[in-house]
Amino acid sequence: MLNIVFVNADGSKVTAQAEPGKRLLEVAQAAGMPLEGTCEGQMACSTCHVIVAADWFDRLPPASMDEEDMLDLAAGVCRTSRLSCQIALTPDLDGLEVRIPGVSRDMQIG
Numbered sequence: 001m002l003n004i005v006f007v008n009a010d011g012s013k014v015t016a017q018a019e020p021g022k023r024l025l026e027v028a029q030a031a032g033m034p035l036e037g038t039c040e041g042q043m044a045c046s047t048c049h050v051i052v053a054a055d056w057f058d059r060l061p062p063a064s065m066d067e068e069d070m071l072d073l074a075a076g077v078c079r080t081s082r083l084s085c086q087i088a089l090t091p092d093l094d095g096l097e098v099r100i101p102g103v104s105r106d107m108q109i110g
């Protein structure tokens, strides 16, 4: 089992257990994270957008061109943004930390 750490928009952390081979999106949803994943991994939405901790970002396989294009449309994208439906968990990702972007309502409040 792998430990995956999710950081909520308010900074609170949730550690979830995941089996290798699962998609990060599935694990996030099972842990109750508010990721819609509307297209279920077809790279046709960006509602599974997460922000990967900087020291983990370089350890993930790079995003495809299609993923990059879809990320361009996501709200609150930053350098280490990824689509969680495109991240397959492997044993070396034990301890992976990702942040769940705040909804736009929160960003307006500041």
Ligand code: FES
Binding pocket: 025, 036, 037, 038, 039, 040, 041, 042, 043, 044, 045, 046, 047, 048, 070, 083, 084, 085, 086
């Ligand atoms: S679930 Fe739609 S792009 Fe990931």
